[in-house]
Amino acid sequence: SQKIEQNSEALNIQEGKTATLTCNYTNYSPAYLQWYRQDPGRGPVFLLLIRENEKEKRKERLKVTFDTTLKQSLFHITASQPADSATYLCATRADYKLSFGAGTTVTVRA
């Protein structure tokens, strides 16, 4: 069965540093990967989508890479700020259904 894993439950970093989150998938080859942000007690908010034929995607201070050989996506938050503190979820999609990883909670210290 399809499996998507985010191998770090929590990440604590100093303000201004780059946070790097990992998402691995097994047993299938998604056409694209999505990243969402979820704040406590709230629903996820879409951030970025990267397709299998794209190596890298950027949006402001966010960067996503997609390595289909390693079956892995990396999510980077550069010049991190305390406001970036949240849980970040990766997700793949098949027939409109999203499968989410468990998320990585990022805490940025001032």
Added chain:
Amino acid sequence: GAVVSQHPSRVICKSGTSVKIECRSLDFQATTMFWYRQFPKQSLMLMATSNEGSKATYEQGVEKDKFLINHASLTLSTLTVTSAHPEDSSFYICSAIFPDSYNEQFFGPGTRLTVL
């Protein structure tokens, strides 16, 4: 972006009672809505897919008689948890897509259900 609302935001009920949660797309007509459940520190798990005017499609392991879904219009889907038990306590989140949002689902703010 498109806005999805949920009501109520939190509900506490006694074991054995039924609870209805509403999901509305506020500024677009949603072709499909989804219902997820999220337990603490766990991922969102898809419960069912709901299309307006047709029966919902439930994921494996989700009891359709316990979690009743009604998608009465293109802007409203409801989830009714029937005969709720403490193990049904969770965070329920809906999402919606519309024809031009092929790559993005818009999520509601979630409903925290606590069954005593």
